[in-house]
Amino acid sequence: MSEPAFEVDSRRAIYQHIAANPGVHFRELCEAFSYAQGTIQYHLKWLADAELIDVADDGKYTRYYAAAEFDDADQAVMNALRREYSRRVLAHLLADGPLSTQELSDRLDKAESTVSWHLSNLADADLVTKQREGRRVSYAVTDPDRVRYLYTIHRRSFTDRVVDRLLGLWDGY
Known part of the structure; x- marks a missing residue:
């Protein structure tokens, strides 16, 4: 994890939660943290734009994975x-x-x-x-x-x- 990407504690915590719980969805992230939904959305977008997480749609939920850890079949x-x-x-x-x-x-x-x-x-x-x-x-x-x-x-x-x-x-x- 590069320093600039994870200099914000909340972003680092969200990333670490995604890495520990691959396939977690937004509501689960909201339940895991006391951050406002907008804060979580902001950091998820930032992590996705930085290509640090992959975003997958399973038809019902949008799920999050640490980038490059799971291929499409694994997801x-x-x-x-x-x-x-x-x-x-x-x-x-x-x-x-x-x-x-x-x-x-x-x-x-x-x-x-x-x-x-x-x-x-x-x-x-x-x-x-x-x-x-x-x-x-x-x-x-x-x-x-x-x-x-x-x-x-x-x-x-x-x-x-x-x-x-x-x-x-x-x-x-």
Whole structure:
């Protein structure tokens, strides 16, 4: 970190929070700091203009990453892992997949339509693949090693005990 870029304490703190919580979105930054929203917006724009952070849109949120640490595929995985039920869908698919929408619905205790919506978003991001076996459609994670690795490295920033229990075998990754 160059001195002029981080001479302002609030800018440095925001950058460090983004680096420690890749894929964090604006509201989470507002909750993490007592700064005014305008202050956070100003520093985010400054950091983006200085190419110190990357800005990614996941369709619902604008997410922030330390520059050059995540390629597009990593950002897609992190965007999904930042969403509670997408993260849980991925965890179940990794632990026990491939699974159907009905099986995931039962495991997550969510309506099939909700699970289907998450699966559709994950498929649009190329994170899951759909496999048809007769009338049964099941889903599997496209790149399980990438998802496991990113979850393991950044799991402390997710605070999801359900997924931690499902994927606890990754402690030694």
